[in-house]
Amino acid sequence: MDNIFGSFDDLIAVRPIEHLGCQDLSFGGQLSPSLKVVEDGGASGCGGKVWIAGELLCEYILEKTPRDKLLGAILPESSGVMCNILELGSGTGIVGLCVSLLAQQHHFPGETHVNITDIGMLVPLMQDNILANGVGDSTEATELLWGTTLTKQHHNIDLVLAADCVYLEDAFPLLEDTLLQLTSGSEHQPMILMAYRRRRKADRRFFQRIRKHFDVIEVTDFTRHSQYLKSRTHLFELVRVH
Numbered sequence: 001m002d003n004i005f006g007s008f009d010d011l012i013a014v015r016p017i018e019h020l021g022c023q024d025l026s027f028g029g030q031l032s033p034s035l036k037v038v039e040d041g042g043a044s045g046c047g048g049k050v051w052i053a054g055e056l057l058c059e060y061i062l063e064k065t066p067r068d069k070l071l072g073a074i075l076p077e078s079s080g081v082m083c084n085i086l087e088l089g090s091g092t093g094i095v096g097l098c099v100s101l102l103a104q105q106h107h108f109p110g111e112t113h114v115n116i117t118d119i120g121m122l123v124p125l126m127q128d129n130i131l132a133n134g135v136g137d138s139t140e141a142t143e144l145l146w147g148t149t150l151t152k153q154h155h156n157i158d159l160v161l162a163a164d165c166v167y168l169e170d171a172f173p174l175l176e177d178t179l180l181q182l183t184s185g186s187e188h189q190p191m192i193l194m195a196y197r198r199r200r201k202a203d204r205r206f207f208q209r210i211r212k213h214f215d216v217i218e219v220t221d222f223t224r225h226s227q228y229l230k231s232r233t234h235l236f237e238l239v240r241v242h
């Protein structure tokens with residue numbers, strides 16, 4: 001509709017129309033039923049849409065899960081009785097939900113518990129996504145602010161997942177603190193998988209910081225590694241050393 005200034009459309013802040021609604025992600029038919037991801041286009045923060053590093057991590061997990069054991073090629077040492085997974089900065093919850101759906105799809109023996117976490121504002125969106133995928137029995141969405149003291153619920157984690165969480169310089173020390181807390185126990189060290197899209201030079205400072213405590217090992221043994229590299233998107237395993 002036109003007014004004296006022209007069109008009303010010009011006066012209304014434009015919301016991104018990509019990444020609104022619900023995506024069905026089957027990852028080439030590997031997930032059936034497919035993963036449903038409700039996105040809000042960023043209305044509840046940048047996590048309200050799916051990011052490329054999240055897709056990379058899903059693809060990696062799918063590729064490394066044989067039919068008989070959830071995450072079998074990622075956590076070969078685990079007994080398979082219980083798998084406790086924590087995702088940091090989950091946004092829509094895409095990566096954690098992919099694991100939950102995979103566990104459900106293949107009826108993996110043993111229990112899987114997945115905690116998808118982010119800032120409080122994103123918890124309702126993550127809960128919607130848990131419902132959309134029917135994985136409420138194994139999956140919960142909670143607030144976990146990096147840099148805050150972790151609770152008992154975050155002990156005994158087998159696998160920590162983080163996709164596209166290195167992008168905000170102010171948050172680097174907070175994310176580092178959370179990773180240090182998660183790996184502070186001497187007995188049970190979780191595996192940490194971090195998918196990362198390189199955007200600016202400052203990101204290097206995050207990796208410089210964490211190298212004081214972690215070996216940062218680039219993971220390259222997956223099919224679409226070279227395609228992701230073209231988008232400057234990498235996968236790292238972090239191993240606590242100091």
Ligand SMILES: C[S@@+](CC[C@H](N)C(=O)[O-])C[C@H]1O[C@@H](n2cnc3c(N)ncnc32)[C@H](O)[C@@H]1O
Pocket residue numbers: 045046047048049050051052053054055088089090091092093094117118119122144145146162163164165167171174
């Ligand atoms: C670029 S998005 C990635 C979302 C999702 N992992 C993906 O790959 O689609 C980064 C996420 O980190 C979360 N985040 C940023 N700072 C945080 C903090 N201090 N504590 C917890 N989460 C934070 C954001 O809310 C957002 O969901």
